[in-house]
Amino acid sequence: MSQAAEEKKKDLTQKETLLEVNNLKKYYPVHAGFFRRKVGDIKAVDDISLKLRKGETFGLVGESGCGKSTAGRTILRLTSATDGQIIFEGENITNLRGAALRKARQDYQMVFQDPYASLNPKMMVGHLVDEPIRNYSHKSHKQLKPEVEQLLKRVGLREEDYYKYPHEFSGGQRQRIGIARALALNPKLVVADEPVSALDVSIQSQVLNLLKELQDEFDLTYLFIAHDLSVVKHMSDRIGVMYLGNMVEVGDNDAIYREPLHPYTQALTSAIPEPDPLNKKERIILKGDVPSPQNPPSGCVFHTRCPMAMDKCKEIVPQLKEVRPDHQVACLLYDDE
Ligand SMILES: Nc1ncnc2c1ncn2[C@@H]1O[C@H](COP(=O)(O)OP(=O)(O)OP(=O)(O)O)[C@@H](O)[C@H]1O
Ligand SMILES: [Mg+2]
Numbered sequence: 001m002s003q004a005a006e007e008k009k010k011d012l013t014q015k016e017t018l019l020e021v022n023n024l025k026k027y028y029p030v031h032a033g034f035f036r037r038k039v040g041d042i043k044a045v046d047d048i049s050l051k052l053r054k055g056e057t058f059g060l061v062g063e064s065g066c067g068k069s070t071a072g073r074t075i076l077r078l079t080s081a082t083d084g085q086i087i088f089e090g091e092n093i094t095n096l097r098g099a100a101l102r103k104a105r106q107d108y109q110m111v112f113q114d115p116y117a118s119l120n121p122k123m124m125v126g127h128l129v130d131e132p133i134r135n136y137s138h139k140s141h142k143q144l145k146p147e148v149e150q151l152l153k154r155v156g157l158r159e160e161d162y163y164k165y166p167h168e169f170s171g172g173q174r175q176r177i178g179i180a181r182a183l184a185l186n187p188k189l190v191v192a193d194e195p196v197s198a199l200d201v202s203i204q205s206q207v208l209n210l211l212k213e214l215q216d217e218f219d220l221t222y223l224f225i226a227h228d229l230s231v232v233k234h235m236s237d238r239i240g241v242m243y244l245g246n247m248v249e250v251g252d253n254d255a256i257y258r259e260p261l262h263p264y265t266q267a268l269t270s271a272i273p274e275p276d277p278l279n280k281k282e283r284i285i286l287k288g289d290v291p292s293p294q295n296p297p298s299g300c301v302f303h304t305r306c307p308m309a310m311d312k313c314k315e316i317v318p319q320l321k322e323v324r325p326d327h328q329v330a331c332l333l334y335d336d337e
Pocket of ligand 2: 068069070193
């Protein structure tokens with residue numbers, strides 16, 4: 001780790017917690033038959049816990065369908081939680097409603113994966129960016145224009161872009177509009193859900209670097225969601241690995257890559273190309289497919305694909321537990337540690 005990274009880490013561990021998520025669950029009911037009776041649940045998020053310190057980037061990673069977006073949306077209260085707690089700046093926001101929820105929501109915003117689908121094509125850029133502010137104040141477009149122009153410039157667009165429409169921009173520029181919109185209310189927490197996966201590889205790093213610069217400037221805390229481990233590695237201070245609605249490992253960026261503890265994390269990290277040929281890791285290929293979240297395996301949900309599975313893994317649900325300083329894993333291999 002470089003000295004600067006080392007210092008940032010020390011700095012962050014001393015910072016206070018901004019967000020705490022305890023045993024969060026989000027189930028979607030499944031209905032079937034003539035009477036549309038409830039026949040089960042899709043367990044999109046089935047018990048995740050995490051803590052975000054002020055100013056850090058927490059990367060949430062896992063295969064498609066493991067529940068990353070659902071976790072992000074539930075944490076931001078865009079959808080209600082089935083169970084568990086979401087605590088933001090010490091306040092339990094899990095069950096806030098009405099005016100209290102509306103007020104609290106100013107502090108947390110989302111940047112979406114597809115900047116085209118998330119921007120109303122009929123609105124000009126200036127009005128798209130001032131819309132969140134106008135939801136909370138009685139100010140007019142005209143009053144807000146100087147502020148919006150500043151914001152456009154800050155995300156790498158031009159003042160004149162105020163009068164343009166989303167279709168006049170490239171994907172990368174559209175994502176910059178999405179970022180300006182997310183920052184308009186000066187939030188404390190930003191959930192960025194695969195913010196660059198819809199973009200050309202050549203412009204991905206520009207948008208990622210912009211997010212990094214803005215983090216320092218606006219004192220932001222990020223929950224950064226991605227399925228691409230190398231993107232998460234580039235962005236995150238700490239990383240949480242999800243599998244089938246569960247958090248299986250949480251640790252420092254460095255620890256997750258150098259010493260992955262969970263067999264699933266070991267498989268994920270073995271797939272990252274290693275620049276140093278002397279340091280070649282063997283690639284672990286997982287057998288089988290991800291099981292359905294409507295009917296997850298008993299015990300440890302990963303046991304059906306785990307190369308290290310033991311008999312007890314079919315029965316006992318492993319809990320996330322700290323087995324190294326600041327490094328937690330939910331796996332029965334570490335039961336005695
Ligand atoms: N509104 C919904 N109603 C029913 N099921 C849903 C809903 N939203 C998501 N799901 C299901 O929940 C599970 C988790 O989905 P989610 O979109 O959170 O995963 P993800 O990790 O973000 O995947 P991706 O990498 O593809 O974006 C999936 O099985 C999905 O089909
Ligand atoms: Mg998603």
